[in-house]
Amino acid sequence: MNLNCDVLVLGAGMVGVSAALALQARGRDVVLVDRRGVAEETSHGNAGIIQREAVVPYSFPRDWKVVIDYALNRRTEAHLHHWDLMGLAPWLWEHFQNSAPDRVEAAARAARPLVERCIDEHEALMRPAGIADVIRHTGYLRVYRSAERLAADSAASASAAARWGVVTESIDLARLREIEPHLHGPLVGGLLKPQAVSVSDPGAVGKAYAALFQQRGGRFVTADARAIEPAGGCWRLSGARPAIEARDVVVALGPWSNEVLRPLGIELPLIGKRGYHKHYAAQHGAALSRPVFDVEVGYVLAPMARGIRLTTGAEFARLDAAPTPVQVEKSEPRAREIFPLGDALDQEAWLGRRPCLPDMLPAIGPVPGKPGLWLDFGHHHLGFTLGPVSARLLAQLMSGEAPFTDPAPYRPERFA
Ligand SMILES: Cc1cc2nc3c(=O)[nH]c(=O)nc-3n(C[C@H](O)[C@H](O)[C@H](O)COP(=O)(O)OP(=O)(O)OC[C@H]3O[C@@H](n4cnc5c(N)ncnc54)[C@H](O)[C@@H]3O)c2cc1C
Structure with missing residues (x-):
C-alpha cells in the first residue's frame, strides 16, 4: 500500500522544513523526506546569522591579484582543490562573469525583496514554534586590522545604505571595547550591521520548525530521495517504505539537488561551496555578544x-x-590574536556545503515541462x-496566490 499526500x-x-510549513499553512498535506534527521547538514553548522544586511551578495573577486592568490591558496578566506579545478572551471568562470559590478547590482536588486523580509518570516515561525526568545538582536560585527581597509569598506557601506537600505554603524576602537570587551589585539575598529540578528544553535531552530510541522499534522519520513520518479500524473518515491505518492514534489536538497x-x-x-x-572554549569567562567577522583574514x-x-x-x-x-x-592562530580562545571542543572540524548557483540567486519555482516538479535550492x-x-x-506560486515579489529572477529555467 502507498502513502498518499499532496506534496x-x-x-x-532550513529550506525544505520552511517550505513544508508554508505549504501546510495553505492546507496542503505534506510529507517531508530526508535521508538523515532534520537540519543535520549545512543548516546545522552555519554561523547562525539571519543576514538582513546581506542584500549585496558574496561575489567572486575581480582584482586579478586576489584571483591569483586564490588560485595559489595564498589566502585564508578561500581554498581550492587543484585536482578538482577542471570540473569546477565552467562554474567558476560563469560566477566570475556574474561578479562584474553591473551584474552584482542586478543580483542585489533581485535579492532585496527576499532579504528584506527574512527576519519577519523567521519570527513568524519562531513564535508558534515556541522559540521566539532565541533571536539575539545584537547585529553582526565586521572587525578590521588596517585603517585603509576599514575606510574603504566604510565608504562602500555608505553607498549600500543609500542604494539598498542597509544600515552600518562605524565603530571606533573605544566603542569596540565597549560592545565587545573581550576582543583585543591588532584591531583598529569595525562596522556594525545592526539589522542582522543571530541565534546560538541554527540546527536547533530547524528542528524546532520541524517539530511545529509535525505538531500541525505533517509527516517526516526517512528515505533516499534519489528514487523519485514520475508515475501516471503524480510523483512516486519508491525508495520509501511504504512508497509515497504525491501530486507535487519540491526539490529542496541544497547542494545535492x-x-x-x-x-x-x-x-x-x-556547486557546494564548502x-x-x-568550536572552542573561551578563556577566563570571555564572551562575544554577536558574530564577529575578521574581514582581512x-x-x-x-x-x-x-x-x-x-x-x-x-x-x-x-x-x-x-x-x-x-x-x-590557518584561521585558529589568527583568531587567537583577537579573542582569548581556549581549547578546541571538537576533535574534527565539521564540513558543510553552501548550495551555490553562479548568479548568486536561488532557484525557486516550477520546472517547465515537468508538471508538479518545483525547485527551492541554491x-x-x-x-x-x-x-x-x-x-x-514557493508556496504562493504553488497555490496560485499572487506572489509577494516578482519570481522571475529565481526561475529555474534561467540557465537553460
Ligand atoms: C561555514 C558556513 C557558514 C554559514 N553561515 C551562514 C549564516 O550565518 N547565515 C546564513 O543564512 N547561511 C549561512 N550559511 C549557508 C547556509 O547554511 C546554507 O545556505 C543552508 O543551510 C542551505 O540549506 P538547505 O536546506 O538548502 O540545505 P541543507 O541544510 O544542506 O539541507 C539539504 C538536506 O537534503 C538532504 N539530502 C541530501 N541528499 C539526499 C537524498 N538523496 N535523499 C534524502 N535527503 C537528502 C540532506 O540530508 C540535508 O538535510 C553557512 C554555510 C556554511 C557552510
Whole structure:
C-alpha cells in the first residue's frame, strides 16, 4: 500500500522544513523526506546569522591579484582543490562573469525583496514554534586590522545604505571595547550591521520548525530521495517504505539537488561551496555578544550554545571530496590574536556545503515541462537567512496566490 499526500518535500534543511510549513499553512498535506534527521547538514553548522544586511551578495573577486592568490591558496578566506579545478572551471568562470559590478547590482536588486523580509518570516515561525526568545538582536560585527581597509569598506557601506537600505554603524576602537570587551589585539575598529540578528544553535531552530510541522499534522519520513520518479500524473518515491505518492514534489536538497534532477533530465549549474566549523572554549569567562567577522583574514567567530564557533570562508572542491580543513588551521592562530580562545571542543572540524548557483540567486519555482516538479535550492551563503521567505514565495506560486515579489529572477529555467 502507498502513502498518499499532496506534496512531497525532498530535503529537511532550513529550506525544505520552511517550505513544508508554508505549504501546510495553505492546507496542503505534506510529507517531508530526508535521508538523515532534520537540519543535520549545512543548516546545522552555519554561523547562525539571519543576514538582513546581506542584500549585496558574496561575489567572486575581480582584482586579478586576489584571483591569483586564490588560485595559489595564498589566502585564508578561500581554498581550492587543484585536482578538482577542471570540473569546477565552467562554474567558476560563469560566477566570475556574474561578479562584474553591473551584474552584482542586478543580483542585489533581485535579492532585496527576499532579504528584506527574512527576519519577519523567521519570527513568524519562531513564535508558534515556541522559540521566539532565541533571536539575539545584537547585529553582526565586521572587525578590521588596517585603517585603509576599514575606510574603504566604510565608504562602500555608505553607498549600500543609500542604494539598498542597509544600515552600518562605524565603530571606533573605544566603542569596540565597549560592545565587545573581550576582543583585543591588532584591531583598529569595525562596522556594525545592526539589522542582522543571530541565534546560538541554527540546527536547533530547524528542528524546532520541524517539530511545529509535525505538531500541525505533517509527516517526516526517512528515505533516499534519489528514487523519485514520475508515475501516471503524480510523483512516486519508491525508495520509501511504504512508497509515497504525491501530486507535487519540491526539490529542496541544497547542494545535492542535482542528484535527484539529473535522472529526470535536468541539471542546474550548482556547486557546494564548502565551509568548515570548529568550536572552542573561551578563556577566563570571555564572551562575544554577536558574530564577529575578521574581514582581512576571512573567518567568523560566532557565539554558540556549544562554545565559540569558528566558521571558515569558501572551499572550492568536489561535493564529496575528503575534508581538508586547512582554513580552520590557518584561521585558529589568527583568531587567537583577537579573542582569548581556549581549547578546541571538537576533535574534527565539521564540513558543510553552501548550495551555490553562479548568479548568486536561488532557484525557486516550477520546472517547465515537468508538471508538479518545483525547485527551492541554491541559497548559497544565505540559506539559513532565506529559508522561510523563499518558502513563502514557493508556496504562493504553488497555490496560485499572487506572489509577494516578482519570481522571475529565481526561475529555474534561467540557465537553460
Ligand atoms: C561555514 C558556513 C557558514 C554559514 N553561515 C551562514 C549564516 O550565518 N547565515 C546564513 O543564512 N547561511 C549561512 N550559511 C549557508 C547556509 O547554511 C546554507 O545556505 C543552508 O543551510 C542551505 O540549506 P538547505 O536546506 O538548502 O540545505 P541543507 O541544510 O544542506 O539541507 C539539504 C538536506 O537534503 C538532504 N539530502 C541530501 N541528499 C539526499 C537524498 N538523496 N535523499 C534524502 N535527503 C537528502 C540532506 O540530508 C540535508 O538535510 C553557512 C554555510 C556554511 C557552510
